[in-house]
Amino acid sequence: MARRHPDEGPHLESGIEQTLDLDLARQAQEGDESAFAEIVRRFSPRVFSVASRFFRERSQVEDAAQETFLKAYTQLGSFEGRGSMEGWLTRIATNTCLNMLRGSKRRPELTVSDLSDDETGWMDQQLSEAASERSFENNVVAADLADRLLGTLSPEDQQTLLMIDGENASIKEVAEATGWSESKVKVRAFRARRKVRETMEKLLSYRGKQVSK
Amino acid sequence: MKEKHIIEVIDNVSLASLSKLELDEVRGHARECDPCGAAFEAAQLSAFVIKERAHVKIEPSPFFHTRVLAAVREQRTVESAPAFLRLWSSARALVSSMAVATIALAVLTFVFPEPTTALPEQTASIDVAEMAIFDQGDEQLNYEQVLSAIYEDEDEAR
Numbered sequence: 001m002a003r004r005h006p007d008e009g010p011h012l013e014s015g016i017e018q019t020l021d022l023d024l025a026r027q028a029q030e031g032d033e034s035a036f037a038e039i040v041r042r043f044s045p046r047v048f049s050v051a052s053r054f055f056r057e058r059s060q061v062e063d064a065a066q067e068t069f070l071k072a073y074t075q076l077g078s079f080e081g082r083g084s085m086e087g088w089l090t091r092i093a094t095n096t097c098l099n100m101l102r103g104s105k106r107r108p109e110l111t112v113s114d115l116s117d118d119e120t121g122w123m124d125q126q127l128s129e130a131a132s133e134r135s136f137e138n139n140v141v142a143a144d145l146a147d148r149l150l151g152t153l154s155p156e157d158q159q160t161l162l163m164i165d166g167e168n169a170s171i172k173e174v175a176e177a178t179g180w181s182e183s184k185v186k187v188r189a190f191r192a193r194r195k196v197r198e199t200m201e202k203l204l205s206y207r208g209k210q211v212s213k
Numbered sequence: 214m215k216e217k218h219i220i221e222v223i224d225n226v227s228l229a230s231l232s233k234l235e236l237d238e239v240r241g242h243a244r245e246c247d248p249c250g251a252a253f254e255a256a257q258l259s260a261f262v263i264k265e266r267a268h269v270k271i272e273p274s275p276f277f278h279t280r281v282l283a284a285v286r287e288q289r290t291v292e293s294a295p296a297f298l299r300l301w302s303s304a305r306a307l308v309s310s311m312a313v314a315t316i317a318l319a320v321l322t323f324v325f326p327e328p329t330t331a332l333p334e335q336t337a338s339i340d341v342a343e344m345a346i347f348d349q350g351d352e353q354l355n356y357e358q359v360l361s362a363i364y365e366d367e368d369e370a371r
Binding site: 033036037040041044045047048049051052053056058061062065066069070073074123126139142143145146147149150161162164165166167168189190193194196197198200201204205 | 223224225227228229230251252254255256258259260261262263264265266267268269270271272273274277278280281282284285288
C-alpha cells in the first residue's frame, strides 16, 4: 500500500469534496430537487454568515440568503468545480448583499446626537476606565455602535473592514470573496479603518469633554 | 517607533495583526504623544466594537430550505409559462383598468351628448350690445342709451 504524504490528507479531502459539489450541481441542474435541497442545507450556514455581515435583522438576512440561492440555482451551469462550492456561493452572497445595500441611504457623518442613551453610556463607561482595566461588557450595545460607525462607510468598505478586523480574514481571502484585487482590498481597508477611527475619536473627544464637565 | 507617529500604523493594519513587540512600541509612543494616544484609544475601541459586530451571526431556521425550494419551484413555473401568458399576468391589471376607462369615456361621449346651454343666447346679446356701441361711429352713447340697446334686444329675443 502506498504511503500517504502528511500533506496529502486535506488536499485529497478537498478534491473529493469538489467532485461531490460538482456532482450535486449537475444533478440539481438536471432538475433533481433533492440535490439542490442538499446544497441549500449544506451551505445555508455559510450564506447566512455572509449576509449577517451586512444585515442585522433576520428577515433581511433570510431575504438575502434566499436571493443568493435563487441566483445560484439559475447559474448552476457556470459552476465548473474549479474552486469550492462554498467559495462560489460566498461570492454570489457577497454580491447579492452589496447590490441590496447599494440602494440604501448611508449617513456620511455620525455625531453624538445620533447615538442612543445606551451607546453614549457605554462610551462614557469606557472613558471612565483605564484602558488596561476595560471590561468591554454590554456587547450588544457595542455591536449596535459598530453598526452606526459602519453606517458611515460604503457597503464595500463595511464588508472589507468587518472581514479583516472583525473576522481576522486575510487580504487574499477578502479578494477571493469579493472578486476585487488585493491592492483594492488594502486601500478599502485602510480608508474604512481610518474613517471609523476618526469618527470614534471625535465621539470620544466630545463625550470626554461632557464627562469632565 | 517612539519618535515616529503611530497613526499611519494603526490605520494601515488591524490591531489584532500586530505582534506583541509592535503593540508595546505603539503603546509606548501613545503614552508620550497625546494625538497618537487619542488615536490609539479610538482605534482600540473601534476594533473592539467591530469584533463584537462580527460575532453577530444569524443562523438559518429549520424551514429555510423549504422556503428556498418553494421559491425555486415558483421561479421554474414562471419560466416555463409562455411569454404571452407571463406578459399578461404582469400587465393584466393595467390593461383592465385602461379598458374600463375607455368604455366609460365612450359612454359619456355617445350616450350622454353634451347639453346645449343658454350660452349662445347670452353671447348674442353681448354681441348686440357691442354692435350698438361700436355702430354709433364717432357719436358717443350715454349710459342710458347703452342699457336700453341691451334690454331692447333681450326683450326681442324673448
